[in-house]
Amino acid sequence: MEENFNSLKHYNFWDGNVPLLGFLREHYTSTIFKYTDNRLIKVLVGQRRAGKSYILRQVAHQLITSGINPENIFYINKEFIDFDFVHNYKDLDKLIKLYKAKLNPKGKIYLFIDEIQNIVEWERFANSYAQDFTDSYELFISGSNSKMLSGELATLLSGRYVTFEVFPFSYAEYRGITHSETTKQSYIHYMESGGLPELFVLPNEDTKRNYINAVKDTVLLRDIIQRYSIKDPKLLEDLFVYLVNNASNLLSINNIANYMKSNGRKTTYDTVANYISYIEDTFLVHKAERFDIRGKETISGNGKYYVNDLAYKNYLYSGFGYGIGYKLENLVYLELRRNGYDVSVGVMRNKEVDFVAKKADKILYVQSAYLLVDEKTIKREYASLESINDSYEKIVVSLDDITLPQNKGIKHVQAWLLHTLL
CATH class of the missing domain: 3.40.50.300 (P-loop containing nucleotide triphosphate hydrolases)
Structure with a gap:
């Protein structure tokens, strides 16, 4: 003793x-x-x-x-x-x-x-x-x-x-540990790397890639495969890869199960649903349910999944097509969650609002856009927010070099300054 x-x-x-x-x-x-x-x-x-x-x-x-x-x-x-x-x-x-x-x-x-x-x-x-x-x-x-x-x-x-x-490092924490300025360039570097704390003491990209792979394997093995006696570990990992590479897309369990079957995997809806719920339980990914803004109720079925850290995408599956706009949306989701908001995907008839964020009696409507390059893009990104008939705060987040003036009560904020509004 x-x-x-x-x-x-x-x-x-x-x-x-x-x-x-x-x-x-x-x-x-x-x-x-x-x-x-x-x-x-x-x-x-x-x-x-x-x-x-x-x-x-x-x-x-x-x-x-x-x-x-x-x-x-x-x-x-x-x-x-x-x-x-x-x-x-x-x-x-x-x-x-x-x-x-x-x-x-x-x-x-x-x-x-x-x-x-x-x-x-x-x-x-x-x-x-x-x-x-x-x-x-x-x-x-x-x-x-x-x-x-x-x-x-x-x-x-x-x-x-x-x-x-507890989430991986925020952009503000990233700036603190790397001694970076608050700029678009440093934000994009943050977006293209990751926020897991131990990444910042590793010497090179290969070491970081091996580390991220080891973290992924440890979580899948110790927290899921061993805990739940998973019979098909390869399917579990394939589902994780699928969720990472389809982050920010609207998905349903049924569609994911059909995709796996179309690729020769013998599985069922229930198995896919269970495996994905286990992945969620370990905080590797988060699901945002759809929310009917007019009806004020959650819509079951389709939802969006967001990766807990973009390092999985950047270091393990970077070869798959994945636009910077999707990464930005993922980071906006994480920033809202870090700041204590419950986050849903907003639905308005045939329109979608990226995020309905709620904290106590505060509500934010947030639209994420890569770049507001022209009048047509601006009109499209603002349209969903304009159609919401209440007085809660509405924000468009983008990577533009300049901040646009307030438009019909809708604020525009550069992504690297989002935390100042939350």
Whole structure:
């Protein structure tokens, strides 16, 4: 058991040790920190390698700089082999008791459990420690599956947790880590590379390509194939490739299944639907449902899929036809989601609005366009927004070198400045 404690010491902030903190993601840390000093469980979810571990450690470090004793911080990452001995919630409970016996921390203890879904019956641990009124604990946990807080646990912890979805680097964060200016050129470079944090410490394009491929393989294998005992791993990967190469296009499960069958794949509608839902659960792709703007209701069936990071397209499948306008639309979707909006594809009779973005009582209608090159293009891109008869904000986002004046209440914004409006 002593060697288990030594593993804890290695990864924690005790005795002046400061684990790697990485690039400070202040957008997340400041938001999470507002929810501290209570019994709410702070839950970080997002794709593997999107930076959840660094953010957890940054929050822990921020607690320390605010005056919390480092010995009151307990951190483990279940991705590290040093913690392979923690199989289930009982093992984790024993480890915490060992930590308390060794350090005897006074006052509230802050528990940071990274990739907690790798601990069997972790829900029992979270529920128990969240409700323990004999000692004072505050829990911060992370996971790489969107369903980790569904079902029974959501019922057990009803009203006692808050979720933060972590995305790869935004354009603003990209500028921060690369020390770039806010320009069209740097935005296009961001668009043609990717936002997964570890990309920025790799030396060359080949290494980055191998890294992105390894991330993809790890997610598909560990988070889907092994978890759900997938019988056709090749179909799973083919579906991921199809979604990446058709991002920003209107798709239906039926059409995707028919496409796979036309290419000689033996599959069914249900299999395709299940496999795609698993891919969504790992945050590799996101689905935007269609929304009837007049009827104010979601339309089932067709929808659009967006890639969580364009690195998959840029480094793995760049040979497939894929216009820059589609990449721009993907980045606009991600920027809206990062800023806390629920995002749908807007439908108005025979017209489509790229995004209906909602946050609390705020609604944005957003149209994404590569370039507004002439009067005909401008008229086409503005037409859908003009047909909406309400007073919510309407925006057209493009890569134009100049900003067009406001037109019938519709704002035009250059893509690299979108974050300033959100």
